[in-house]
Amino acid sequence: MNIALKRHSHVPVHEQISQYFIDRISSNMLKEREQLPSVRKLAKELGVALVTVQKAYQQLQQKGYVESFQGKGIFVKKRAPLDPAPFDTEWQMLVSDYVPRAQSLAIFQPLRSIRYNLATACLHGDLFHMDWIRETTVRALEKQPQLLSQYSSANGDGEFRKAVSDYLRSKHLSVPPEHIVATSGTQQGIELVAKTFVGPNDVVLMEAPTYPGSIDIFRARGAQIIPIPVEQDGIDTKTLLRICDQYHPKLLYTNPTFQNPTGTTLSLKKRKELVDIAESYHFLIVEDDPWSELYFDAPPPPPIKSFDKSGHVIYLKGFSKFLSPACRMGALVAEGRLLEKLIAAKSISDLGSPLLPQKIVASLLQSEQLNPFLQYLRRQLKQQEKCCVELLQEKMPSLTFRRADGGSILWIKLPHPVDADVLLEQAHLHELSFLSGSACFPIHVPNQYIRLSFAGVPIHELKQAIERLCYVLCTLQTKNEIEQFPSF
Template identity: 45%
Template structure:
């Protein structure tokens, strides 16, 4: 299913091109898949032959498809790890249409690499595991029938009350009645998209941004427009001009330790962003998974703390800091926006699991958790420093990065002679994984960046794995390029 919107600002040929790129990079169109003829696709989606020919030409030039004379057009062999063969022929399944536009993040989230740098997960050894074991035992003692009970649609009241108090530390004034407990921030993103975003609605995102959010908005048929970031996050001057022209319904942002770049949006820029949303009557979805993981000083207050008129939907994930296995997230909104999100949550799952919510309650704002967070920040800062040190000593000329002051990721810019997709293919051979920059862009065909997460591997694995990565990059250098370092 290739979907287009003839009222979009993006040219039709570009929309068709991106639809195929998204499906190919997500593995939804495997290598060797046969594409429709130009004439058939033009008829199916009701556009001109010239438009299809232009899209196919660009796909061929960029190495996504190849033309076989007399046979047709096929997805070119992609640089991806070999998948196991079952011996069964499932090719007939490709005749069943689907409505998946994009799912790039799924390719990187689960990895059995020895040097796992592809997903922003924290090393299980960095959590107070014995203490959490005790909490689970205590929950069962207090409520032996807990597994026989459903959780409420809105979430456990005790947890919502605790989180209401917790949010006050960030100057977010709300009530337990205006909070929803979600199965991680990802469900919160999906919930907002399901409720407020439909085909053709304009969503503005940072470029680059969190791939899981792009996947969700693409699945809703949104028109995604992007604003580049600088060292202070989203360029609000460019955002203003875009809003004037396109009237967005939603702005998605991660202003604190931005994923993937690690930048921090200053307070003044946050105020301007909120002013823009208010003047254009659009929503801001503020995704805040990393604000508790700071290395030097606390980051600025959330945009939600400035919101007096209900323009900001605030998402707070607890998986990164307290208990990943519980998959607990928080959504704060107000007015009819909250009521509609509540109704959508009921349609989605009838309520999150009760057991995991009860386990989290005593961890919120406890002295034990404060001690854990201090140790976690120190450990992650040390791991970040290991990555930066190896890059400085071993990376070839032209490799640069932004130094994050918190969060879990380093954003690396590669020289023009390194394609991050080719680099990943070679790195996988040596059991190293990372997230290619191309997954983090909704529109741009970017191939010279990558995100390296330093949070899952220990310092020895980080040192060895990044050294392997640098060795591969050194080997990819053109012979005329000298090799002074980072």
């Protein structure tokens, strides 16, 4: 059992053990009826006292993740049944692994039978100009048919990096092509940074809540993740300063524009402040920008990277959300020795992103149709957000949320005592899915939040989906009220 304990952490050891199993169970990496190690065996493996493991298992029982059977042991509770295997794979339980959690996998797995997918922060296919993307792809192949027989260099195709460099100027970010690395989406960019600069027990600061995929990556590196609250104008910089005085952070991961999952946007003042703090405490900022183009009215402030004069900010730009998810292309921007090490890490990872998607995205970025398409997309997303909000306000006024200024998601607080995971189970029965808020925190928190993607389905289906959600929620509330006041 590979649990990377941080002996000098502010988090007690028994809570670290408990959180490890919560992550594994929530990610479906530990399944129903699967047995946990005995108290004595785990204590010996980890070099901790028996009482420490006992306290960890008690926490898991109290939170409803496991159940104990006298004389048999501790078993995972309330998970989906195992699929029947065509041959015996039980021996594989003896093969240890180093994957602490995989919330992204847990999000996508149940969606095959879901009609109304409000779980993934993606745009529905009807929102894309498919003819434009198809024609651009065909032209790229007709112009250079040899693309299908060539590899890209590790740092990326020159034409792609030049197109990204030109595009970033519209974001007040002047970056030479030589400082850009092509990545297979921003997810790979985060992983490259993590595996290059983060090791066991390094302190990583993250917004709370934050993008679930980033937690998976830094947790897999054995980092000590410290959450920083998100305010109306972005990350709480006062708490950040206090944490920096207590610890020596290696980096801060932030999603400053239409933050996933809260939808908040970091103010101009705080963007400049973050750079000053990073320079003072000598840590890196990883700025994740998947969709700053998708604003509804006024454009957001310039990237944090635009205020960086000393190479403290690594900027990740994604193109999947608004150009072509199938291409899954992104770009990483850095300088100096950081850039050299990241290119080396990229070469070890995959030797270079596929060439054809780079050529397609480069052509799309250089196209005269790009700006009209983005304007169309903003109008459509604004309309879908308005439709979603009005339905929620009409049918479930007890919900609490902040309206989005851009992006494709809403962060919603459920009325007490509705639990997001219980609501999700019931929603699946009605062919509806959303993201439970617990996936967005690196620690266990009361499960009161959900993330809705209002762009995941066409607008006519969005209305049906919200009506179903409100019906399920109303049914659960009524059930809770009956259970609180039973008849005798």
